[in-house]
Amino acid sequence: MNARRVALLAVLLVVSVVAYLLACSHAAWSPDGKRIAFVSRVADEQHLYVASADGGKPRLLWKADHFLSGPAWSSDGRRLLVFEVAELPPDAQRDTSGWPKAGEASALAPLENRLWEVDVESGTRRRLARQHYLGETKWASEEWGFSEPHPQWADDGKTVVWPISELEEVRLLRVPGDEVLKRFEGVVAPVVSPSGRLVAALADVDTSRKEGGGKLVVIDLATLDVRTVLDDREVAPMPPAWSPDSTVLLAVAKVDKPGDGDSGPTSAIWRVPVGEGKPRRLFPADAAVAGTENPLQIAWSPKGDLLAVTGGVESKDRGKKQGQSGIWLMGLDGSGSRRIDAGTGEDWAYHPTFSPDGKRLCYRQIGEDEKLVQTVVFDIAEGKRMTVPVEPSKKAEPDTKPDEPSKGAEAPATSPGDASTQ
Numbered sequence: 001m002n003a004r005r006v007a008l009l010a011v012l013l014v015v016s017v018v019a020y021l022l023a024c025s026h027a028a029w030s031p032d033g034k035r036i037a038f039v040s041r042v043a044d045e046q047h048l049y050v051a052s053a054d055g056g057k058p059r060l061l062w063k064a065d066h067f068l069s070g071p072a073w074s075s076d077g078r079r080l081l082v083f084e085v086a087e088l089p090p091d092a093q094r095d096t097s098g099w100p101k102a103g104e105a106s107a108l109a110p111l112e113n114r115l116w117e118v119d120v121e122s123g124t125r126r127r128l129a130r131q132h133y134l135g136e137t138k139w140a141s142e143e144w145g146f147s148e149p150h151p152q153w154a155d156d157g158k159t160v161v162w163p164i165s166e167l168e169e170v171r172l173l174r175v176p177g178d179e180v181l182k183r184f185e186g187v188v189a190p191v192v193s194p195s196g197r198l199v200a201a202l203a204d205v206d207t208s209r210k211e212g213g214g215k216l217v218v219i220d221l222a223t224l225d226v227r228t229v230l231d232d233r234e235v236a237p238m239p240p241a242w243s244p245d246s247t248v249l250l251a252v253a254k255v256d257k258p259g260d261g262d263s264g265p266t267s268a269i270w271r272v273p274v275g276e277g278k279p280r281r282l283f284p285a286d287a288a289v290a291g292t293e294n295p296l297q298i299a300w301s302p303k304g305d306l307l308a309v310t311g312g313v314e315s316k317d318r319g320k321k322q323g324q325s326g327i328w329l330m331g332l333d334g335s336g337s338r339r340i341d342a343g344t345g346e347d348w349a350y351h352p353t354f355s356p357d358g359k360r361l362c363y364r365q366i367g368e369d370e371k372l373v374q375t376v377v378f379d380i381a382e383g384k385r386m387t388v389p390v391e392p393s394k395k396a397e398p399d400t401k402p403d404e405p406s407k408g409a410e411a412p413a414t415s416p417g418d419a420s421t422q
Helices: 003-023
Strands: 035-042 045-052 059-064 079-087 109-119 125-135 152-154 159-164 169-174 179-185 187-192 198-203 214-220 226-235 248-254 267-273 295-300 306-313 324-331 348-354 360-366 373-379 384-387
Touching: 035 373, 045 079, 059 079, 109 159, 125 159, 125 169, 152 187, 159 187, 169 187, 187 214, 198 226, 214 248, 226 267, 248 295, 267 295, 295 348, 306 348, 324 360
Parallel strands: 324 348
Antiparallel strands: 035 045, 045 059, 079 109, 109 125, 152 159, 159 169, 169 179, 187 198, 198 214, 214 226, 226 248, 248 267, 295 306, 306 324, 348 360, 360 373, 373 384
């Protein structure tokens, strides 16, 4: 690989990350694997949907005027966790002098991060907590500074992991109620382990650059201790992947710079033990594994035998596009690597997520027009793809309307006060 190709792949990585941040959130499987929940942008609105994993028209749970995070299912499949970032209306009487600031822009607007619990059947929402701050209005619409955050249940549903990435902070909340167990400042992109007892996250991330890296840490929910497991090289601002037994993490991190006249990828997948052992590259430096040169995202199958990796691909028309991404499925040693998305060279595919039984993958795909976002289910054994029908799109006909959300008024807030003082 020559130096020009290395530079091109680096550009593809950065541009692909930007596209992912702007337009595509992850889809989440229900615990029984029968339903999928996802958020899609429709014109200037954010829509929360639940759809059958075997087909059928998605059911709209929530139309929001502001940004909604990707959802997370409760263990009983009855509730979804989601947070909303809303721009507050102008209020001359509002005292914002004590509010924390997110960003250095000269004009910061009053924003609020609201953590919600949504009933899947009725669509009723209950606010668990909220945080006021001063930030840029883009945070309330469609753009994040780095990896897309989403709330998660942990510790058998007794704890909620609430990332407030605008403030570069992760909070642990005791539920029901709004007790803040711990704040972790300078920590982003948390991922709860399959055991529900550990949280992997990124710390000391350079948020001034979208490709900025940091270090990988693990939080013990029993002791609330934070331990660094990878700090000798920059970890990419993408959520790590847990092994099914919660003992190993996979993360994207930089590789040593090639010497003069040499070339190679700028990042690789690293295998990071949570206990004993040293981090190492998952694949040897000379291994030609498709989709792993400058990888973006990683998913580990529930059985521990497969990986789904999002990687950058070159555009067929560099004058029209600057970077796309595809999804590859492979063994833990890179064997049997195959691309599973229906990429044309002009699409982005992101967020591969294994079903609970490990037999299917769900991913999001952005079409050539950069507006149509599709949710796709891939059957691993049969090699077949199914697009979730009636996926909302900016290009929908004026007389085509999605299902109206189920009736059900917003429930009283569990935490009516401002969490900024907690």
